[in-house]
Amino acid sequence: MTSSSPRPPSSQGPIVRWIDERLPIFTFMEHELNDYPTPKNLNYWWNFGSLAGIVLVIMIATGIFLAMNYTAHVDMAFGSVERIMRDVNYGWLIRYVHMNGASMFFLVVYIHMFRGLYYGSYKGPRELLWWLGLIVLILMMATAFMGYVLPWGQMSFWGATVITNLFSAIPLVGDPIVTWLWGGFAVDNPTLQRFFSLHYLLPFVIVGVVVLHLVALHTHGSNNPLGIDRKSEKDSIPFHPYYTIKDMFGLGVFLIFFMGFVFFAPNFFGEPDNYIPANPLQTPAEIVPEWYLLPFYAILRSVPDIAIPGTSIVFMEAKLAGVIAMFGALLVPAALPWLDFSKVRSAQFRPIYKQLFWIFLADCILLGWVGAQKPEGMTLFLGRAATAYYFAHLLILMPLVAKFEKTRPLPESISDPVLKNEGGE
Amino acid sequence: MSESVKDSDQGDDGETRRDFLTLATVALGAAGAAAAVWPLVDSMNPAADTLALSSIEVDLKPIETGQRITVKWRGKPVFIDHRTQAQIKRARADDGAKLRDPEVDKARVKKAEWLVLVGVCTHLGCVPLGQKTGQPRGEFDGWFCPCHGSHYDASGRIRKGPAPKNLTVPTYTFLTDTMLRIG
Numbered sequence: 001m002t003s004s005s006p007r008p009p010s011s012q013g014p015i016v017r018w019i020d021e022r023l024p025i026f027t028f029m030e031h032e033l034n035d036y037p038t039p040k041n042l043n044y045w046w047n048f049g050s051l052a053g054i055v056l057v058i059m060i061a062t063g064i065f066l067a068m069n070y071t072a073h074v075d076m077a078f079g080s081v082e083r084i085m086r087d088v089n090y091g092w093l094i095r096y097v098h099m100n101g102a103s104m105f106f107l108v109v110y111i112h113m114f115r116g117l118y119y120g121s122y123k124g125p126r127e128l129l130w131w132l133g134l135i136v137l138i139l140m141m142a143t144a145f146m147g148y149v150l151p152w153g154q155m156s157f158w159g160a161t162v163i164t165n166l167f168s169a170i171p172l173v174g175d176p177i178v179t180w181l182w183g184g185f186a187v188d189n190p191t192l193q194r195f196f197s198l199h200y201l202l203p204f205v206i207v208g209v210v211v212l213h214l215v216a217l218h219t220h221g222s223n224n225p226l227g228i229d230r231k232s233e234k235d236s237i238p239f240h241p242y243y244t245i246k247d248m249f250g251l252g253v254f255l256i257f258f259m260g261f262v263f264f265a266p267n268f269f270g271e272p273d274n275y276i277p278a279n280p281l282q283t284p285a286e287i288v289p290e291w292y293l294l295p296f297y298a299i300l301r302s303v304p305d306i307a308i309p310g311t312s313i314v315f316m317e318a319k320l321a322g323v324i325a326m327f328g329a330l331l332v333p334a335a336l337p338w339l340d341f342s343k344v345r346s347a348q349f350r351p352i353y354k355q356l357f358w359i360f361l362a363d364c365i366l367l368g369w370v371g372a373q374k375p376e377g378m379t380l381f382l383g384r385a386a387t388a389y390y391f392a393h394l395l396i397l398m399p400l401v402a403k404f405e406k407t408r409p410l411p412e413s414i415s416d417p418v419l420k421n422e423g424g425e
Numbered sequence: 426m427s428e429s430v431k432d433s434d435q436g437d438d439g440e441t442r443r444d445f446l447t448l449a450t451v452a453l454g455a456a457g458a459a460a461a462v463w464p465l466v467d468s469m470n471p472a473a474d475t476l477a478l479s480s481i482e483v484d485l486k487p488i489e490t491g492q493r494i495t496v497k498w499r500g501k502p503v504f505i506d507h508r509t510q511a512q513i514k515r516a517r518a519d520d521g522a523k524l525r526d527p528e529v530d531k532a533r534v535k536k537a538e539w540l541v542l543v544g545v546c547t548h549l550g551c552v553p554l555g556q557k558t559g560q561p562r563g564e565f566d567g568w569f570c571p572c573h574g575s576h577y578d579a580s581g582r583i584r585k586g587p588a589p590k591n592l593t594v595p596t597y598t599f600l601t602d603t604m605l606r607i608g
Binding site: 158161162164165166179180181182183184185186187188190194280281282283285286287301317318319375376 | 466469470471472475479495497499500501502544545548549550551552570571572573574587589
């Protein structure tokens, strides 16, 4: 929004001009799409932001139609979902798109975030852009969790029980908070109804935060694989048509992947237990959250009692320590722009960080695997090691690397390596 | 007498009456906003009808010695265990064992043969196994939680595993020798 002053649309009929004078939406679109200068070297990892936006729209659209047939009541919820699957025209399709869409949303957003980590997109002047993204992630987790409760199957009920019970770990006020969350003395009808209400509300809150995310993005423009600022007109191309067409192509590829699951393996990401109606008197043999929450679930379960060494005095019980670690895992990345104070953004020019990035990615995947296992023996040890590394990477290694790493020289400009014919792969 | 209006308006430290008024207005506004939000927050607490359902009566006559039954109270399972003499003896013998949440068996029952517990694991809220014949009862002949492996003894006390507390004893009274009110 800084580069050029707003100008009226290039092709303007009298109606467009009449509207634009009163409500400058055409000027706005012209400015944010046609004029918006974008680095010309963006690779395919930059597709995932717009993909996330499109999946959000798909989720809201399918969700609205599901809500037309869903009944938020403990006696009817499970049956109403089965009715959607069997009797409502194309209900099966809408539900499978919504169900698998949740997994796709997290997949796309996680790739989007790791792209930001690799190319240093979180660094100044994009710190708030990064924060807004983290807020979206936390809102997505809350929304997905509550959505998973709505079909009122066994995994819905027991997942809700375990997750809401986390809050009972809070000293003193824990139990009243849990009762307040439930609206009763257990996960029950009031819980289901408020989860439905909030599951409908939060996506629109996400839309609001995404709008702010875009405002922050357009203030300084996209980062790029070289991680250096645009210096001249030569470094930029207009967003439209160059990146609109690239985003459309990426969308096509992504939809093949997405619809592959919807049509050929619709329950791939699901748990069979969730097709058993909720039974408050019987816990399933194993309670496993959806895959996208597994790394955080692993951290929750890995933390032991925190005791004063050499004594049996427990300073903090495992339950509370685990909850703090889990929320910490979501909040510590907010400090990343300051923990990693290296001036060089892109890992292409940071030989040590580049390796740490891949180790960190592997660590997160390992945590995800551990989260799906029983926390015993070797798995418990792996979980603890991976949890320790997760925090060590962010809190210890990042500042150390920023301080001691010898970075490679940066190119003069974005077009420089191309003009000198060095930048090709 | 010679003070101007402006002088009288201003204290020694440069603060004015206007600052005070602004502060007072903001404080009152904040209090008002909090008062307006409270009904919304409190509406999420258990409603009157939910609270009204908070006690149940159980007939103990058909429960034989050694039998365990589960009843639903406040949406949660309550375990009623008609303990045998051997189980009572074992529970009392363990009073001196190393307990994470120390409590003697006598303090956990009103009549030794009737153990009444909220059947919710104090770790993360799963329902422990051991109520039905054939289900694992854990290493201490009590209950075993399958979620994260907590073992409870014949008094419902936590003995092994991640749970921090003993199974809760709900408030209950014996209306007659064979009629129990929970809640």
